[in-house]
Amino acid sequence: MTTSGITAVRVGGTDDIPELGRLVVDVGDRTIGIFRVQGRLYAYDNVCPHQGGPVCQGRVMPKVRENIDAEKKAHGMGYDRSEMHIVCPWHGAEFVIATGVHAGISTLRLTSVDVRERDGEIYVSV
Template sequence: MRTIRVGPVDDIPERGRKVIVDKETEIGVFRIDGEFHAWHNLCPHQGGPVCQGRLYYKVIEPVAADGKVRAMAYDEATTHIVCPWHGYEYNVKTGKNHGHPALGLRRVQVQVQNGEVYVIV
């Protein structure tokens, strides 16, 4: 195992990210709700650079009393990252795919020490 310095905490704003490359390892570090989460930049679908995808709040479709869905809405408690290759979505905090919970990103341990972010691979 090795520890890799990502950079100062302030380099990654809330809902921001930093993708680092160290030797042959690419890791995306995200800051969501004040917490840091890191994932290998490799989509379990076909190996796309998932950590470079767009971040969205989870889309929900509220059902009205008449049973119809009139508009989409967003669950602001849940952030998804969307793989840029084929659109698979993963929860940034859990790494789980929304439609197939058995499909997930590979987590990387994060450490914050003295205002610096590190990952351990």
């Protein structure tokens, strides 16, 4: 399907990406990672802006937070599943899946790809 120079390409079915799952697909000369977090799909080029690594093939994990009490004492680390991250397997660059923004450097971000889910099918626009 083509609309004003943009082509929507079917890349899979709804069941191919469960909650907290991913699908990495080749579309033309691009490799795209698609993630489902809190029922929503997010898609990015599989190129880490740090040094070009295959970021979408990295570990999906919750944000790590330090547990600090009211007296400002630290009590170890814990996971915050309300914010899921993807970690580039090359150098550990960590990005928030819902935004594509690096977890510590707000100017560093993944290149997003338009993704749609319609009638049980998943499409990306390229």
